Amino acid sequence: MAESPVMFKRTKPKHTQRARISTPDAEAAPTIGEEAEVEETPSAVAAKLKKKSRAKTKSTLSFGGDEEEGDGEAFKLKKSKLSKKLQLGKSSIGVPPSAFEPTLARPSTGPTYDAAYLSQLKASTPSARPTLPIGEAYDADVSMDVDSPSQMSALSTIAGTAIPSASSILAAKEKRDRLRKSTAGEDYISLSLTKRDDFSQGPHPESRLMREEDELGDADDEFAEYTSAQERIALGRKSRKKEAQKRRLEINEMIVDAEEEDEETQEWEQEQLRRGGLRPESAEPAPKPVYKPASIPPVTHIPTMAAAIARLTQSMSELTTSHAEHSAAMSKLGEEQRILEAREKEMRDMIAKAEEKRSWFSAFREWVESVATFLDEKFPPLERLEDEHLSIMKERADMIATRRRAEDEDDLMLFLGTPxxxxxQSEEVDELGRAxxxxxxxxxxxxxxxxxxxxxxxxxxxxxxxxxxxxxxxxxxxxxxxxxxxxxxxxxxxxxxxxxxxxxxxxxxxxxxxxxxxxxxxxxxxxxxxxxxxxxxxxxxxxxxxxxxxxxxxxxxxxxxxxxxxxxxxxxxxxxxxxxxxxxxxxxxxxxxxxxxxxxxxxxxxxxxxxxxxxxxxxxxxxxxxxxxxxxxxxxxxxxxxxxxxxxxxxxxxxxxxxxxxxxxxxxxxxxxxxxxxxxxxxxxxxxxxxxxxxxxxxxxxxxxxxxxxxxxxxxxxxxxxxxxxxxxxxxxxxxxxxxxxxxxxxxxxxxxxxxxxxxxxxxxx
Incomplete structure (x- = not known):
């Protein structure tokens, strides 16, 4: 049985009320000038991020209320493909939009880059690299310690000017591993929001490389309906018939779903387009039609009698020629029709004669076969009687020839002697002794x-x-x-x-x-x-x-x-x-x-x-x-x-x-x-x-x-x-x-x- 192709069924989207997710980070984002004014130590920043990662994540639902992370799966908002394209198309902060993407008119909340501000920013930017103090040697272990701002600046300076050695890299890795294993360390900042021990370590736990199947699983359960993992091969006649009917129903449902238009979804997509600036807020009214007067035709001259007569004569000659051609065509078609009728009659006569011939020869063949059977039965006795007639005549001729030969011998012995x-000879006797x-x-x-x-x-x-x-x-x-x-x-x-x-x-x-x-x-x-x-x-x-x-x-x-x-x-x-x-x-x-x-x-x-x-x-x-x-x-x-x-x-x-x-x-x-x-x-x-x-x-x-x-x-x-x-x-x-x-x-x-x-x-x- 041929394997049926995999059919991807489109699930009909649920009509749920969507709510706009607030983005407080954008509102609370400090300006460049404020970043210059606020200064925090690296240890304070690490402690703040660690505390935030350990805090319970909450998801704001569109219909209100908070849901804890441990209580169940977080609610995920499903968006259409158009909204995803808009989300992917948004440029990050500081990245200029593409030349092919429309720009959005947003209210400007950042600093204004005028000539005075740019001059001030240029004067405060150092033009040369900072040099290390004389007598200070670079230590990889010390450089990885970011307890003070001065060490952080020094580390950045060294990282920008020199390539660390293999021993410094190995020491930094060992220190990072110790900090990773130590949960009480306040200076360790985890890059993931979850612990590594919460997941399976795989067949090679000591390796930092993770296989795709260990990370994402074998996808047998997730994509079962697309990989035919749950499909059963029908062996019986009834089961094959039932599977075929089910497959036809699914195809019909997919066709109906593809042809169905969701008005709410279209309205939401159009609203997102309008908000994203891809569609104007309000369509401009169509320009009103401007009245244009009809053009006045040029002046035509009154036709003369000669031109009209010539035109009529030409039309008459054309009509006469056309009539003659049509008459010739009609006569030709009539002649062809008569020929076809005559041929049809001949064909009918031929068919009738052929049928008559077939029936007659069929009867004639049966009669000839009966005559052949009759002759096969009667010819042998006739030939036997003919042979008998010949034998009778031959016997009579032999008797006459024998007597004539005996008479000739008698006459010859009288005048030529007896041979x-x-x-x-001596008398012969039969069995009874008779001579x-x-x-x-x-x-x-x-x-x-x-x-x-x-x-x-x-x-x-x-x-x-x-x-x-x-x-x-x-x-x-x-x-x-x-x-x-x-x-x-x-x-x-x-x-x-x-x-x-x-x-x-x-x-x-x-x-x-x-x-x-x-x-x-x-x-x-x-x-x-x-x-x-x-x-x-x-x-x-x-x-x-x-x-x-x-x-x-x-x-x-x-x-x-x-x-x-x-x-x-x-x-x-x-x-x-x-x-x-x-x-x-x-x-x-x-x-x-x-x-x-x-x-x-x-x-x-x-x-x-x-x-x-x-x-x-x-x-x-x-x-x-x-x-x-x-x-x-x-x-x-x-x-x-x-x-x-x-x-x-x-x-x-x-x-x-x-x-x-x-x-x-x-x-x-x-x-x-x-x-x-x-x-x-x-x-x-x-x-x-x-x-x-x-x-x-x-x-x-x-x-x-x-x-x-x-x-x-x-x-x-x-x-x-x-x-x-x-x-x-x-x-x-x-x-x-x-x-x-x-x-x-x-x-x-x-x-x-x-x-x-x-x-x-x-x-x-x-």
Whole structure:
């Protein structure tokens, strides 16, 4: 707690009756002439002073009566500061007043210093020092004895002419100490009115030096209220509050006391000033005012008409100029007021729009968060079903590829021999002892041939065109009836599972993206188009709409089941959303700020999905119908997506991967037979070679048809040349006269001129 400052409280003076203290000494003071006449001995003067000091002091009270010294404390008259200043300013007798102090006119009671008196005083004053008698020696002890006037005069003479020695001073001190200790001595004159034994001698009684604290005390009791000796530090909350209130009250009292004027005190001070001569006895009356007549103005001439007209003209011009300036200022202020009002209106509109924007975006944010929660919950089952669809298609493609490879091996063994790796081994038995049929056993080959003949007969009975096709030219991509039935059941189950994803969704804005996404993003584009365009709101909507697009195309193979893109509901919805402006029936509406969102959806959702389907077994390189449907699909996609688009390039690369895998599979199957190359005489060898070359010729035609659309990207021409040189030419040369030449002539005619190998150029020319 900070120490509070010391507050000196002014005590209000008591209004007591003051009485003038008589000064008899002044009245009884002898004149200079009387002092010259009266002569007293030193012993008489010392006895008189000693008797006076032992007498009881009496104080004369202003209200009468005497009070003894031993009865109590003497009464002290309190005077104001002004009276003290007057008391201190009074000059002592014989001291001339200061030049700055006013002199008082007092009655003269002393001698008159005229010329005769001054001459007499000068004649009686000795001009030389008195000399000691011859033969008298100075004794310090004798000189300190002032029993006779002659000794006193001698002492004064010696003191004025010579410096006493140390021994004389010590003897005088010892004599003075003896006289001080002796109370009966009449020649000892005490300088104090009280005895020394009446007070405390202090810690060093033998010393004549007295410390200030021994003389005046430690002032703890006298100045206690100014030194905070009696102040107590408040520790409690209530005590601190009480001390603060007390301190405020004391301050207020001091302020009131300082502002209060005591009339009696002022009257007394004024009276003291008057008595001291600092204020005149009576104020002189103020001089009476002397009448002074008003001065007569100088004669003015009567103004002329021309001067008046000129003055009026000048005033009129000044007023006109001032009026014009004021009018311009008023018009300027009016224009500024209109501008400020327009700005105020704009600011109000901006505030209203900002509040509307804030509320709308707050609701939009809540809705977007709900959509994000919905997609987080529904996307995992959708992706699981997409993977399941790919696995079903891959399983079907593997079954067809395995059967086609087995048929090719059967045909190759008929006209090139059986390689050691494909020769039937000893019969293997299972755990129950049953024989496991070998894939290359004669019985297995006979079963495959019978199944192939049955499929061919069934296809020719249904399709008239298949009757005209030569053997080996058909796609031969049908599954057996049991496998085909399993495939249809699996696809039906996949589609039913896709419907179950949205079975628990009841809100229409989540079931139909047009009601939810189309509505909210459409309002955003309409109300805040600048923010919508800067934030690429259309692409954001496409990213959210992708779930419903992928759900709608789930289970669809664009090669197996041809269907145009505009037949889907998402295509129509995005097409309408991308063209918000209305147009005539004959003209197509213009695109909005988002551009064609259909193209964005195709590149974002459809092309990556198509790439996975084609590479996962959805496209059969030996099927001409698949290639035709694929070309149609690519042309439809090309309407919305540029060929130079990176996503479109990925789709072309996926198709190239399918053809490359087909060529590599042919080379892998043919390699062990070409190494063996042991033809044998078999009537079935000639149709077998023809069937093998016809399948490769169909693969080449499909490859060339795709190259015609896609161009020579990713080395499609090189791949076609590789198929002819590494797979078809060796087989055709082994039976050139029995069908190889005819097949290779067709190949030379089908190949573009730049892709025809040198060995086939003669056949092309023929």
């Amino acid at each position: 050691p790796s494909l020769r039937p 496991i049929p070998s894939a290359n056993s004669p019985q297995a080959r006979a079963n495959r041939t019978a199944a192939r003949e049955a499929r061919r007969v069934r296809r020719r009975a249904v399709n008239q065109q298949a009757r005209q096709e030569e053997e080996g030219f058909s796609t031969d991509a049908e599954l057996p009836q049991g496998d085909e039935e399993d495939y249809r059941i699996a696809m039906g189950r996949l589609l039913s599972d896709a419907k179950e994803i949205m079975a628990d969704v009841k809100a229409e804005e989540f079931r139909d993206p047009t009601v939810g996404l189309g509505k909210w993003f459409g309002e955003w584009r309409t109300k805040f188009s600048d923010i919508y365009t800067g934030a690429w709101g259309g692409l954001g909507m496409v990213g959210a709409w992708e779930f419903w697009v992928r759900l709608e195309i789930l289970g669809w193979n664009p090669v197996e089941r041809p269907r145009s893109l505009d037949s889907f509901s998402w295509y129509k919805s995005l097409y309408i959303y991308s063209r918000p402006s209305e147009a005539d029936e004959e003209e197509e509406p213009e695109l909005g700020p988002d551009g064609d969102l259909v193209s964005a959806m195709i590149t974002t959702a459809l092309i990556p999905r198509f790439c996975r389907i084609l590479e996962g077994g959805g496209l059969d390189a030996y099927s001409a119908s698949d290639i035709r449907r694929l070309v149609d699909l690519m042309e439809e996609i090309e309407i919305s997506v540029d060929k130079q688009n990176q996503k479109f390039e990925l789709l072309l690369k996926s198709v190239h991967t399918v053809f490359s895998e087909a060529v590599e599979a042919t080379e892998t199957t043919l390699a062990p037979f070409l190494e063996l190359n042991q033809p044998r005489f078999d009537p079935a060898a000639i149709p077998a070679r023809r069937r093998f070359l016809t399948r490769r010729y169909k693969l080449l035609r499909n490859l060339l048809q795709w190259r015609k659309y896609a161009g020579d990207r990713y080395g499609l021409g090189t791949l076609a040349t590789r198929l002819v040189g590494s797979s078809m030419m060796p087989v055709a040369e082994s039976g050139w006269e029995v069908g190889g030449e005819d097949t290779m002539r067709k190949v030379a005619q089908a190949l573009p001129p730049e892709l025809v190998p040198p060995s086939l150029r003669q056949l092309r020319a023929a």
